[in-house]
Amino acid sequence: xxxxxxxxxxxxxxxxxxxxxxxxxxxxxxNPLPATPSDPTNADNALTLKTVKVxxxxxxxxxxxxxxxxxxxxxTGTKTDTPLRETxxxxxxxxxxxxxxxxxxxxxxxxxxxxxxFSLGGGANRRGSTGFTIRGFNVTGSAPLYVNGSKFPxxxxxxxxxxxxxxxxxxxxxxxxxLYGQAAPGGIINVVSKRPTAEPLRExxxxxxxxxxxxxxxxxxxxxxxxGKWGYRVSGLVRKSDTAIDYIDDDRQFIAPTxxxxxxxDTTLTLLGTYYKNSTVYDYGKPVDGSLRFNPNGxxxxxxxxxxxxxxxxxxxxxxxxxxxxxxxxxxxxxxxNALYFDYETYYADVSTGALNATKDSISRxxxxxxxxxxxxxxDNQLQLKxxxxxxxxxILLGVDYVDRAFVRVQRxxxxxxxxxxxxxxxxxxxxxxxxxxxxxxxxxxxxGGYVQDHIKIDGHWVLLLGGRWDDASNDTRNRxxxxxxxxxxxxxxxxxxxxYLFDNGISPYFSYSESFQPQTGTxxxxxxxxxxxxxxxxxxxxxEPVGYNAAITVSAYQLTQQNVLTSDLDxxxxxxxxxxxxxxxxxxxxxxxSRGVEIEGRASLSNNLDLIVALARTDPEITKSNGVDxxxxxxxxxxxxxxxxxxxxxxNGVADGLGFGAGMRYTGQSYSTDNAIVTPxxxxxxxxxxxxxxxxxxxxxxxxxxxxxxxxxxxxxCFYGDERxxxxxAKYTW
Numbered sequence: 001x002x003x004x005x006x007x008x009x010x011x012x013x014x015x016x017x018x019x020x021x022x023x024x025x026x027x028x029x030x031n032p033l034p035a036t037p038s039d040p041t042n043a044d045n046a047l048t049l050k051t052v053k054v055x056x057x058x059x060x061x062x063x064x065x066x067x068x069x070x071x072x073x074x075x076t077g078t079k080t081d082t083p084l085r086e087t088x089x090x091x092x093x094x095x096x097x098x099x100x101x102x103x104x105x106x107x108x109x110x111x112x113x114x115x116x117x118f119s120l121g122g123g124a125n126r127r128g129s130t131g132f133t134i135r136g137f138n139v140t141g142s143a144p145l146y147v148n149g150s151k152f153p154x155x156x157x158x159x160x161x162x163x164x165x166x167x168x169x170x171x172x173x174x175x176x177x178x179l180y181g182q183a184a185p186g187g188i189i190n191v192v193s194k195r196p197t198a199e200p201l202r203e204x205x206x207x208x209x210x211x212x213x214x215x216x217x218x219x220x221x222x223x224x225x226x227x228g229k230w231g232y233r234v235s236g237l238v239r240k241s242d243t244a245i246d247y248i249d250d251d252r253q254f255i256a257p258t259x260x261x262x263x264x265x266d267t268t269l270t271l272l273g274t275y276y277k278n279s280t281v282y283d284y285g286k287p288v289d290g291s292l293r294f295n296p297n298g299x300x301x302x303x304x305x306x307x308x309x310x311x312x313x314x315x316x317x318x319x320x321x322x323x324x325x326x327x328x329x330x331x332x333x334x335x336x337x338n339a340l341y342f343d344y345e346t347y348y349a350d351v352s353t354g355a356l357n358a359t360k361d362s363i364s365r366x367x368x369x370x371x372x373x374x375x376x377x378x379x380d381n382q383l384q385l386k387x388x389x390x391x392x393x394x395x396i397l398l399g400v401d402y403v404d405r406a407f408v409r410v411q412r413x414x415x416x417x418x419x420x421x422x423x424x425x426x427x428x429x430x431x432x433x434x435x436x437x438x439x440x441x442x443x444x445x446x447x448x449g450g451y452v453q454d455h456i457k458i459d460g461h462w463v464l465l466l467g468g469r470w471d472d473a474s475n476d477t478r479n480r481x482x483x484x485x486x487x488x489x490x491x492x493x494x495x496x497x498x499x500x501y502l503f504d505n506g507i508s509p510y511f512s513y514s515e516s517f518q519p520q521t522g523t524x525x526x527x528x529x530x531x532x533x534x535x536x537x538x539x540x541x542x543x544x545e546p547v548g549y550n551a552a553i554t555v556s557a558y559q560l561t562q563q564n565v566l567t568s569d570l571d572x573x574x575x576x577x578x579x580x581x582x583x584x585x586x587x588x589x590x591x592x593x594x595s596r597g598v599e600i601e602g603r604a605s606l607s608n609n610l611d612l613i614v615a616l617a618r619t620d621p622e623i624t625k626s627n628g629v630d631x632x633x634x635x636x637x638x639x640x641x642x643x644x645x646x647x648x649x650x651x652x653n654g655v656a657d658g659l660g661f662g663a664g665m666r667y668t669g670q671s672y673s674t675d676n677a678i679v680t681p682x683x684x685x686x687x688x689x690x691x692x693x694x695x696x697x698x699x700x701x702x703x704x705x706x707x708x709x710x711x712x713x714x715x716x717x718x719c720f721y722g723d724e725r726x727x728x729x730x731a732k733y734t735w
Contacts, residue, residue, distance in 0.1 A: 063148070063192055065167055066095040068605035069613060069648075070550050076170040076190040078455060078465070079149060079179050080384060080395055085545050086455075086463050088498030088510035090556045092117070092601060094169040096194075098613065101648055101662055101689060103207075103702040103728055105239075107161045107189070108132070110169050112666055113644045115599040115615040117171055120637050122668075122713020124720035127243070127250045127280040128314045129157045135173055135560055136595035136621025136638040137186030144183065146190040148272070148324060150340035151180065151378040153405050153445070158344045158374045159276055159316040161191055164217055164237050165256040168192040173599075174537040174560060175516030177494040178467045181401070181449045185516045185535025185562050186595075193272055196231030196260045197221040202735050209728035213241035213250075224259075233258040244724050245283060246305040247312070253277040266328040274320045281312045282348070285718025287356050287363060288678055290422065292712045292719050297361045300422050302710075302721045307351035308417065311367065311431045318344030318374075332386040339379040346372040351417060351431075353718070362421045367414035367431045368438075376405030376445075395455040403447040408480075411439045440480040447473045465498035465512070473532075475519050490532045492517035500543075508543040520564075525572045525586040533564045551604035558597055561624075565591030568627040592625035593635065613646040613664075633676045637716050641669030641682070648689070662689035673715045683711040683722065698732040 060066060062075035062082070071093035075081055084091060092114045094104075104110040106126040108119035120131035120140060131140040143153035145161065163169065173187040180188055200222035207215040221233035236255030243250050253275070260270045284307070285291075290300040322340035329335065348371075354364035380401040387394040418429035453467035471494070476487045498512035516535035523529050541556030566587040574583035600616040619642075621635035634640075648662040664687040671680045686707060691700035705725045713722035 063167070063195060066093075066097065068550060069095055069098045069101075069611050070552055070603045070605050071095055071168065072545070072552065074168075074170060075149060076146075076172045076188075078395075078397070078453065079380075079382060079399065080397055080453075080455065082395070082455065084552065085502065085506075085508050085543055086457070086500065088463065088465055088500040088512045089514070089539065090116075090173040090541065090554055090558075090599065090601075092171040092173070096167050097611075098646075099163050099169070101611075101660075101691075102646070102664070102687070103689070103700065103730070104163055107163065107169065110163050111171070113613050113615055113646050113664065114171060115601040115617040115642065116173060116597065116619060118637065118639055118642065118668070118671075120714070121283075121285070121716060121720045122722055124283045124285065124713065126160060127248075128160055128278055128282065128316060130160050131156050132189070133635070133638045134171065134184075134186035135558065135597060136619045136635050137184050137560070137562070137593075138635070138637070139184040139186045139188070144186075144188045146180065146188055147320070147322070147340055148193055148338060149190060150322060150338050150380055151401075151403050152320070152340060152342060153376060153378070153403060154318075154342060154344055154374050155346075155372060155407060157282075157348065158346050158372060159278060159318055162237070162252065162254040162276065164219075165194060165235055165254060165274060166191045167194045174512075174539060174558065175494070175496070175514040175535045177471070177492070177516040177535075178469045178496045178514060179399075179451060179453070181403070181447050181469070181471050182473055182492075182518050182532070183516050184518055185533075185537065185560055193256065193258065194219070194221070194233055194235055195270065196223075196233040196258055198223065198228065198231070201233075203732060205730055205732035207728055207730040209241075210724075210726040211242040211244065211250075213239070213728065215239040215241070229262045231260045231262075243280075244303055244721075246303050247307070247309045248281040248283065248305065249279060251279040268324075268326050270324040272320075272322050272324070276316070276318045276320075276344075278314075278316045280314045281307065282314045282350050283720065284351070284353050285716075285720045287353070287422075288715060288719050289356055289360055291721065292678065292680065292715055295360050297359075297423050302724065304422055304425065306353055306363065306365070306420060306422070308367070308429060308431055309427050311349055312351060313347060313349040315348075316344060316346045318342065334384040336382040336384070337379065338382075339377065341375075341377040343375040344373075346370075346374070348372065357419065361423055362419040364419050365417040365429075367417055367433065369412045369414075369433055371408075371410045373408040374405075376403065378403040391459040393457040397451075397453040397455075399451045399453075401447075401449050401451075403445070405445045407443045407445075409439065409441055409443075410437050412436070413438045437481070442478045442480055443476070444478075445473070445475050447471060461502045463498075463500040463502065463510075465496070465500075467497075468493065468495040471517070473519050475521055477521065486521065488519065488521050488529050490517075490519045490529075492532055492534070504547075506545045506547050508545075510539075510541055510543065512539045513537065514539075520566070522566075522587070524588060525569055525582075530566070530587075530589060531564050533562055535560065535562045537561075549604065549606065551602070551606070553600070553602035555600050556598070558595075558599075560595045560597075562593045564589040565593055565623075565625075567591035567625070570627050588627070590625060590627065591623070593621065594624045595619060595621035595635070609650045609652050611646075611648040613644070615642070615644045617642040630675075634672045636672050636674045636676075637714055639669040639671045639682070641667070643667040646687075658693035660689075660691045660693075662691075663687070668713070671714060674717060678715040678719070680712050680715045680719070683709065683713070685709050685711070685722070696733055696735050698730075698734065700728075700730050700732075702728045702730075 108123040140156040145152040203219040217237035219235040224230035241250040385396040414433040449471040451469035456464040494515040496514035500510035517532040520530040537560040539558040569586035597619040646664040650660040669682040708725035
């Protein structure tokens with residue numbers, strides 16, 4: 001067995017019986033291993049150790065680099081830096097190493113090897129928007145994004161997350177209202193920003209690939225002064241690219257500057273900002289007849305554009321700014337305040353599609369434009385107390401957070417466009433947009449919440465997690481043309497509990513219960529405002545971190561139920577009441593949706609230089625109570641089964657030292673359209689990667705959908721083709 005010492009978050013190999021163990025730990029970086037004595041009898045055989053950067057799991061922090069594909073700590077589930085093994089819930093952490101090896105350039109690509117997470121439309125609109133189902137529930141409309149734990153409630157069409165700017169991408173599965181307030185029951189997504197480094201970091205990467213993709217990325221970090229009190233980091237990229245669909249680009253500019261001021265050993269302030277600019281076009285998909293189903297005219301080409309060249313646009317520009325403040329009053333009392341401000345503008349010119357004509361070769365179209373302004377801020381105040389009494393250790397968290405968001409949408413409609421022949425398109429139909437808006441609305445949302453949580457560890461084995469929260473939320477809408485207003489106020493108490501036992505062999509069985517709430521707008525027949533939907537999840541599972549191995553496995557089973565779901569008011573249909581009693585399409589809150597499932601997710605970085613990621617999910621989401629025809633239907637865009645496997649091996653000695661290989665398989669089971677009339681069959685695709693490091697130069701080749709499988713990824717209101725084979729080559733230089 002090798003012995004290790006730790007200096008500054010880098011593992012240093014000490015002398016051992018087998019120096020191969022040191023090579024097995026090698027990762028690309030810039031901190032050298034200590035010199036080791038050579039064999040005095042054979043100077044030519046002296047060992048020269050390569051530089052490595054492997055973060056020791058004991059020094060890993062919830063906000064810092066991991067050094068492998070296996071994260072051992074996170075703050076997403078508790079808002080405190082807690083070992084995942086001591087957190088009785090399912091949390092997936094996609095590390096920087098996984099993102100880099102797989103060359104994921106969007107949030108949904110980064111989650112492709114994660115259990116229970118599926119991108120709406122199969123990722124067809126990943127270029128400009130963010131949409132997911134988690135454990136069967138669509139989390140998009142509830143603004144599930146968080147940045148460093150601060151709510152980032154942009155509209156799902158207000159932009160996409162750029163993975164290059166983040167150290168970790170994390171998913172908390174299941175209700176999360178106890179810590180984060182209003183949220184969909186499926187879960188939340190928290191992205192953790194890259195932070196300044198104690199040692200200089202310099203990285204430039206050029207990338208080229210399919211669809212004439214050209215990208216330049218850079219990442220620079222290090223200390224600003226000699227005392228180490230000031231540090232900085234600036235990462236960003238510029239991309240110009242076409243896509244698999246004609247007339248749709250994928251152009252992006254992104255930069256994320258960060259400055260840290262360590263005023264004293266107990267007080268730290270980190271300032272973070274981003275600038276984001278994206279230019280693309282929304283993909284409306286293809287009709288089911290000609291994509292998934294038979295069309296007498298043939299198959300609609302995957303690259304067919306259904307809009308109007310020169311008119312369609314989806315341009316987003318936005319900035320964020322914020323800070324992370326932390327002060328330790330004592331070793332056991334810490335105050336944190338995290339704040340985030342965002343300001344996004346989106347111009348959206350689109351051509352929506354109607355039904356196919358009788359001969360099923362042409363489709364009707366109509367144009368509209370939309371200007372969105374999305375801005376707001378969130379602030380979270382936390383007081384953390386650590387107590388120790390005998391065999392009981394407690395981490396108590398008291399918090400108050402506030403979110404304020406304003407969303408303006410101005411939408412204009414246009415005259416009907418000429419129909420488009422999908423098999424022999426002729427573009428150039430004139431587009432006339434009415435200058436008078438069809439809607440001009442201001443929506444404001446505010447949320448004030450207070451929460452308390454106690455993480456209790458008893459005798460080093462039992463872990464009890466308790467928490468409760470009270471929220472007061474308002475969601476108001478004003479028609480800016482007529483000045484008509486609708487105001488909806490709601491409040492909710494949510495709580496959770498969890499129990500876990502830590503066996504000495506690394507096995508940790510657990511049980512948890514958690515709740516969520518999500519405000520709704522609108523009124524019923526009696527003009528009473530709708531109550532928030534509520535969610536409850538029961539989860540049992542086992543976590544396993546085998547002793548002596550850098551590995552972590554979670555097996556979980558859950559039942560997740562959402563109540564107060566809107567369904568038809570059968571008592572006030574026009575056919576059910578005598579005239580002139582008011583009647584119409586009113587709703588009552590007696591609907592219910594339930595999702596049951598099993599998930600297995602594991603990650604390992606083994607001593608033989610092999611990384612493994614495995615994810616399995618069985619999801620069964622169903623409408624269990626309804627007054628309508630949707631009773632018994634499956635939730636849309638939620639595959640019933642998902643499975644993935646990624647293996648990555650790096651050679652660490654001999655003539656092939658620095659050569660790495662990666663291969664992956666992704667299976668997605670069948671899923672349903674919104675009305676369940678269309679069933680998208682399952683599919684399996686394969687990915688591969690090869691890379692080579694020559695001192696400071698890193699070369700890589702990544703191929704997605706290696707065998708160029710032709711498949712439909714998802715059918716919702718339309719059908720969306722899966723990604724064709726894409727090839728990316730990159731060269732990165734670090735010094």
